[in-house]
Amino acid sequence: MTEEIPEGLPEAVDEAALRRARAVATLLDESVEIPGTNYKVGLDPILSVLPVSGDLVGGALSMYIVAEAARLGVPYTTIVRMLATVGVDVVIGSVPVVGTAFDAVWKANKWNVELLERHLEEARERAEREGRTIEVAEIDELESEVEGIEDAVEDEGVDETEQAERLEEVEAAEGMEETETREDLSESGDSEATDDSEMPGDSDAADSDDDASDST
Numbered sequence: 001m002t003e004e005i006p007e008g009l010p011e012a013v014d015e016a017a018l019r020r021a022r023a024v025a026t027l028l029d030e031s032v033e034i035p036g037t038n039y040k041v042g043l044d045p046i047l048s049v050l051p052v053s054g055d056l057v058g059g060a061l062s063m064y065i066v067a068e069a070a071r072l073g074v075p076y077t078t079i080v081r082m083l084a085t086v087g088v089d090v091v092i093g094s095v096p097v098v099g100t101a102f103d104a105v106w107k108a109n110k111w112n113v114e115l116l117e118r119h120l121e122e123a124r125e126r127a128e129r130e131g132r133t134i135e136v137a138e139i140d141e142l143e144s145e146v147e148g149i150e151d152a153v154e155d156e157g158v159d160e161t162e163q164a165e166r167l168e169e170v171e172a173a174e175g176m177e178e179t180e181t182r183e184d185l186s187e188s189g190d191s192e193a194t195d196d197s198e199m200p201g202d203s204d205a206a207d208s209d210d211d212a213s214d215s216t
Helices: 015-029 043-047 053-071 076-093 098-105 108-215
Strands: none
Touching: 015 043, 015 053, 015 108, 043 053, 043 076, 043 098, 053 076, 053 098, 053 108, 076 098, 076 108
């Protein structure tokens, strides 16, 4: 059982409740170190010295850890497993002599707290995965928006180019019409000038005819 509270726990987790559950587990299973060894025992094997009543008290204290686990959202299957661990502790621990030795080895409370911590760690990892999935989705969405904007800009550039080309064609056509109009005007002017130049000659011919008739 670790000593520090895992980092990055879900917001719904009551860290104080987790500390209380650890304190109860330590009290019942590992509060006293046996001299000359590294092995620890708790209050549970001492309570089992009292026939039946001692194990019932120990079982009631163990149920506190199960209750906190249920409140912190531990799955139903894990709660059932915790209850079974406590039940075995109470039933076998009530056996005289054998029960005391069994309680010294059977760390029901320690194991239940470890199940609780494992669930919280899995919840934290799941929250991190969901957070990364959301971040990736947001990045993909932003990239698609950027690509859409770039495509729109490119399309607008093509439209401007086409409009410029069409404008040049229209201006060229208007220039050709003006040139043709000027040529038509100049041609019509030349033809009128030619007609005017012919008219005096005709008058001279008419005058000569009149003179001839007078001489006769």
